[in-house]
Amino acid sequence: MSSQILNADIKNTCILNSTYLHVRDLLTDSEVNKIHALFKSGTFDDGRLTAHSAAKAVKSNLQLNHQTQEHTAIQQIILAALNRNPVFRNAVLPQSIHPFIISNYKPGMHYGWHVDSPVMGNMIRTDVALTIFLNDPEAYDGGELELQTANGNVLYKLNKGDAIFYPCTQVHRVREVTRGERNVAVSWIQSLVKETAHRKMLFEIFQITENLRNKAVGEEEYLLLQQHYSNLLRMWAN
């Protein structure tokens, strides 16, 4: 299936590569700075506390204690940014979002090859995983998020404020950080639409509808397209 960005407005804000959605500037610079300040005053725990048994063995990082006010404040900033983002809303179709893990990798830390649990927290089915990069890629060496795909591995190390969304079905790892520190926010989303291929089709139809809005609103074909979008979403929503 083709996977392209069809809408000019959306094109400036994200890159869709197969099923990997890279959203640019999900967080503004001012939000990243606020998060950085909260990060510095936070209390961090061993990341193995939140890993399931097989993942524990390969995980080495630090995570902001989730019972702190810093964690609550960072999570609020991120949730507000996600809620206002039309690409996120229409491409991911979020139903539930797992509380964020705010993590820090120092030199020597990594998260080896693993699969994420299919169900997490408050019975959230993990359909889409996301990593939001919270510091400059130049600030550290290594630390790439690496995903295994049928066409070879793909690596992501994005600008601060950018996010990558990927299907939870993929084996992945975080490569060892060899210099500096890697700060990210990570979460998992249960989508209204479980199948990645269905979400992609809906996102493409949504963009076509947006493209046609000005010239075709009121036309019969436009109404039919909207009807099919609505009915497909209703058919696939769970």
Ligand SMILES: O=C(O)CCC(=O)C(=O)O
């Ligand atoms: O830090 C990342 O980019 C991903 C972390 C991860 O794979 C996980 O927490 O399960």
Ligand SMILES: [Fe+2]
């Ligand atoms: Fe993971």
